[in-house]
Structure formats: structure tokens, C-alpha cells
Amino acid sequence: MHGATLRDRSTPRNFKKWVKTVNLQSFTILLRDLPQFPVKVTIFVEVRILYELAQCCAQIANTDLCELYVQNEEGVFLVHKEAGEPHFPKILLGICRDKQIINVICTWVAAELERTGSSSEVFARQRRLNSFLLDVAKSIFHDIVSMDTVIIKVMNFAAKLVDADRASLFLVDNKNQELYARIFDVGREGEELEGNSKEEHKEIRFSMKRGIAGHVALTGEGLNIENAYEDHRFNPEVDTKTGYTTKTILCMPIFIRGSVIGVVQMVNKREGVFTKDDEDSFEMFAVYCGLALHHAKLYDKIRRSEQKYRVALEVLAYHSVCNKDEVAKLQKMEIKDHVFVLLHYKNIVVHNFNYLRMSELEKPLYAIAMFKELFQDKFRYDRDELIRFVLTVRKNYRRVAYHNWAHGWSVAHAMFVVLIQTSKDIFTTHEALALYVSCLCHDLDHRGKNNAYMKSMMTPLASIYTTSVMEHHHFNQTVTILQQDGHNILKSMTSSEYKQALSLIKHCILATDLALFFTNKAELNKIIDSGIYDINNSHHRKLTQAIMMTGCDLIASAKPWYIQTETVKVIFEEFYEQGDAERLNGRDPIPMMDRNKAHELPQMQVGFMRGICLPCYELIAKVLPEASFLRDQCDSLGKHTRLVARAHRVFYLLGWITSC
DSSP states (O other), rough: OOOOEEEETSSSOOOOOGGGOOOGGGGGGGOOSSSSSSOOOOOOOOOHHHHHHHHHHHHHHSSOOOEEEEEETEEEEEEEEEETTTEEEEEEOOGGOEEEEEEHHHHHHHHHHHHHHOOOHHHHHHHHHHHHHHHHHHHHTTTTHHHHHHHHHHHHHHHHHHHEEEEEEEETTTTTEEEESSSSEETOOOOBOOOOGGGOOOOOEETEEEEEEHHHHHHHOOOOESSSGTTTTTTTHHHHHHHOOOOEEEEEEEEETTTEEEEEEEEEEEOOOOHHHHHHHHHHHHHHHHHHHHHHHHHHHHHHHHHHHHHHHHHHHHHHOHHHHHHHHHHHHHHTTHHHHHHHHHOOOSTTTTGGGTTTTTHHHHHHHHHHHHHHHSSSSHHHHHHHHHHHHHHSSOOOOOSSHHHHHHHHHHHHHHHSSSSSSSSOOHHHHHHHHHHTTTTTOOOOOHHHHHTTTTTTHHHOOOOHHHHHHHHHHHHHHHSSSTTTTTTTSSSHHHHHHHHHHHHHHHHOHHHEEEEEHHHHHHHTTTTTTTSHHHHHHHHHHHHHHHHHTGGGSSSSSHHHHHHHHHHHHHHHHHHHHHHTTTTTOGGGOOGGGGGGHHHHHHIIIIIIIIHHHHHHHHHHHGGHHHHHHHHHHHHHHHHHHHHHOOOHHHOOOOOO
């Protein structure tokens, strides 16, 4: 027999009748973690627990001399600690006449062991519960596809957990102080006992002030009812309608962040009544339920948001693409004005072409003509898709003062001229196509505000992109148009070619962020000065393309004076609108965007051309000598601008003018 006894040396002798033994055999284990034990015997980890209990009980008995002995077939061992470690020296225990046994302590330990059952049973039960909860977690969180799915699983698991015949789950509507359920009863096998299909699910709602579930939701305390009909809170109407007899009820709350979000009501335990163990088990289960329901709600919200987003995209796509009438009209114009385009071809292939005089109908016509000139017989494309693409690009430019369709067209025209004038074998057909498309689309959906404004005003776009905010948006708009039905002018490419083309388009559009120009310029100048520049080097090639994009974006600075002055007016009109918006928001705009400093405009323009435009075109002339005409025109325009700025400064100081 395995046993444990406790004695107190300070008490009188001859109390053998008080000796009690506690049967521990049913939960003994092989003690491997205590190598100092002198005899290889089977002993129990619970000895440690009993030792601590003995110390506590000694305090209750007001003595410091309480000891614990362990007895088995090998003998009797004293349990004690030395330097914080347990030791088990074997001792000889004589007759118990000279030892008083504290009966209360051993009896209490025996009673506790009797209450909890054997350790092996407790551990087995805990293992089953842990395994059950693990299955719950895997099943619920793996299959979060809808709130209904999660509710059915929760109800099914709840019924199995406490061996209930049925289970119902009610969610809390705090706004209306109601409980509601779409799935009312689920049996142990997971079948829905009311409502055989999703179409038949009808939401049941009732006040939180009524019924057993309502009481639990309001108080946050579970109810274990052994006889439902004897409880005044029970509503027998459901039994009357269904013919079902409710006997026992276990109704428990589900919490998330300290608030009741639902109530699970389990009905009729298969054998007997619901126990305290059932309540304890469900409390652990409720943690998983709360998390699962919370995540399911979030999933439902996300799914609804996605559906709304899709609807919004459909509406946006309908209104942001060209219509059939526009396509038909341009198709007729393309055929009718083909001779007109040929007659004016000599004018359009020069960089100083005045795009400001073109009508809105002519711009898409010439955009298509330039595309054909560059890629006819080199790249397979669909004519109607090209027309749709160009018209939709035009439609997606906003009606802002400068960054509009006219600007996009002029930048594309500049790239067209550079590609026509330079050697044909410098860039591949796909590279040239990416450069041209990038220029045409580089400012799509521009709002007339720069990146600094977007960040300072904490706009939604600024929260999506951390750098080059507008440029990333322009690229995404380009991809969106290409993905529209009947707009993919790149569809003849292979998958790898298409990915490479999109990657280059992204690189080129992002390069129009002027903040990146300075880094690109410094790096390319360093490469050129070191004498290692090679157009066939992929990195050098990308830097060249980036500088070309900047040069085309600044093309107004390489145009004749009369074109440049008209362009500067609309540029600063847009700048001043941003400055006004910043001032309304309590911010001081930079001088370039402050209309109160309009008199400084000519001098600002001189600084802009000298510090940015001319260095850009000088760099282009180094890597593409055939494009040196851009540098020459910018240099000439810069000299003219400086003369005008000086004259303007004199007139302003004399008081003859007050602004530009």
C-alpha cells in the first residue's frame, strides 16, 4: 500500500488511533526528475504537492514541526527540502505510540483527492478537453467564411462539450438591447433543427430583458437550471410549438474584451444534469468562441466592404471608360483625316510643335498616329483597342489647370520625337512602347496637388503609398485601364514580356517624380565622368530612360518662347490653387505656390531652368547625342528668360508693374 502520513513532534504521545493513510497508488508515476532519491522505486510527483500542503497545514496547526512521510514497498521516506531542493532519505519508522498524527490534515488531503478523483483521471480529462479545444480552434478558425458557418460550429461543439441534446447561440445587439439568432437550434451532429437551408434562415429577435438567455446577457453570469419549468424566466412557448420538452438548461455568456457578445444555451444533458465541471469546461471553450465570433464579424465586414468596393469599381469603370459613340466617332475621323495627318506629319515630328493649338478631337487622333508611326509592322496590336485605350486615357485625366490631358499628350509627343530622332536600335520595340505609353499616362488622375501636399494633408492616397505618392497612383491607373475589357494594347505579348513591359512602365512613371531626378542625375553623371557608361548595361539603361522621362515631362522648357510662356501661366495657376488650399488649412505655402509673391515668378523660372531643366537636357545630350536639340532649345530659352526676368525686376522696382 502506498500512503502518506503527517506528524507533529511537539504533541503528546500515544495517539496511534489517529494515524490515517491516504491511498495514492492510482496516480503514482516514475519519478525521473529527482536523481537524488536513494532507492529506485516508483513514487509520485504529488509528493511535492503534499509537501507544500503539509507546510501550509502546519501553519494552520500553529506548529513549525510538521513533516511528511511517503510509504511504499521499499520502506518509508521522509520528504523534506535542503537548499530549496526536495530530498527523500529513507528512515525507520517505529510504532506510532510516540508520534501524534494530525488527523485533520490527512483527512483533508484524502477528501480533496476523493473530490477530484485520481490524478490519472484528472489528467485524462484535461487532455481530452485540451484536444477538444484544439480541434475547436483548428475547425473554427480554419473555416471562417461567414458568421453562420462559425455559429453552427460553435453550437455543434458546445453541444458535444457538455453532452447536450441541443444548443442555441444568440448574439447581442447592444444598440437595440436585443438578442438575435439566425440559426436557432443545432443538435450534437451539427444538423440544423430549425431551418433546413440558408434560404430558410429567418432572424429571431427578442428583448434582452426576457428569458433565461436575456438574463445571462444582461448580468454576464451563467445559469445552470436543473428543472426549466420551475424557473419563472423560462418561456415554454417554444416547447409548445415544437413538441420538444426542455428539462435542464446550461446558459453561458461569451465575452470579448470584457463585454458580452453572445449567449450559448445548451438544453437537456443526455445523462443527468449539467455539472460544475460542465460550467468550468465551457468557460474555457467560451474564450475560443469569443475570438471566433469576433473574427467572423470582422470577416463579414471585410467581405461586405469588398463587395461594395467591387460595385464601386463597376460604377467607376462604366463612367471612366470611353463610350461606344466616342470610339465610333474617332474611327471615322481616323479614316477621314488620314490624309490630313500625312500632310501635317512634317510638323508633328519636330519638338517645337505647338500642341496648344490642337483641338480636343485632334489630340487622340495624333496620339494614335504617333503610336502607329512608332510601332506599325513592329508590334501586333488591335486598332479598336488602341482607340479605346487612348480615349479612356483622355477621360481619366482630370480638368485641372496644368496636369491634364493636354500635358500628358505633350509629354508623349516629346518622347515620340526623341524616339524618332535617335538611332532606331538603341531601344527595343517593347522598351520604346513602354516609354511612349508611360509618357501618355504619366499624370493620370492628377488632382492638381503635389506629393508634399498629399502627405501634409494626410490624404487617403498618402496613406497607401509612402513615397512618390501621385506617381504610384498614376501607374496603378494605367494598369487599371489596361485591364479594362477591350483596352489591353499589350495583349499580344507573352506573359514574361507583359510583366517586363509593366515593370518598365512603372519605372518610367515613377521617374517623373522630380524628387528622384536629383539622385538619378548625380548617379548618371558619375558613371559618365568615370568613362564606364554603357547603354547595354541594364542599370545604365534604366537611368537613361529615367532621365528621358524627366526631360519629356519638362518639355515646356525646351519649346519656343511663346509656347513656354503660355505653359508657365497654367503651371502657376495650378500652383497658386494649391497654395490657396494650404493657406486655408493654416499652412504657409512655399514662395513658388504663393500668389502673393507672383512678382517673383520670372526669377523663380530662371532658377528652375538653370538648376533643373538645363542640367537634365545636358545629360540627355551626353547619352543621346541625337537629342541635343533639347539642350540647345532649353539653353536659348534660358537666356531669353533671364533677360525678361531682369527687365521685369527693373519694371517692378520702378513701380511700373505689380506682378508678372
